[in-house]
Amino acid sequence: YWGSAVQDIVISHDGSYVAAYASNNYAKMFNRSSSAPIWIITGTIDSMDISADGQYIAIGTQTSDSYPAVRLYHRESTTPLWEYQTNNQYTYHVVRAIEISRDGNYVSAIDSESGCCRSGRLYVFDKVGKDIFSQSLYDAEGDHISVSISDNGSHVVTADRSYTRL
DSSP, X not given: OOSSOEEEEEEOTTSSEEEEEETTXXXXXXXXXXXXXXXXXXXOEEEEEEOTTSSEEEEEEEOTTSOEEEEEEETTOSXXXXXXXXXXXOTTEEEEEEEEOTTSSEEEEEXXXXXXXXXXXXXXXXXXXXXXXXXXXXXXXXXXXXXXXXXXXXXXXXXXXXOEEO
């Protein structure tokens, strides 16, 4: 039982693991063999993805000071493997989009202004949380912005109402 609207749901490539989050600030991960969650985490969740093998879950969230952050979890622990605060200046930014490369070695994320998206930033992290690439997305438009990363992490594409960037 979620008690609130489910905002997003993701599934591993073989269908063995599912993770989802709801608007009441709960995220849960399941193994397809049981309806009991493997883990539950709480806190603000704005975006989520799961690795192809179901080992890792990337979450766009907020720090305790309400700054946007990316966290990577292993499916066997509710303690993040790492956390990266994406914006030190604006608490009204959120991590709107997040994706793990198919090989599980990279995480791409976009933080942008909550409610409008006139500015934002693309980040690419390696599996241990090192920021290996970032780029301003100043002209990003609209509430909906997406990111996708190639299987091996060598290419990243972003899209919003007006622009597609590779």
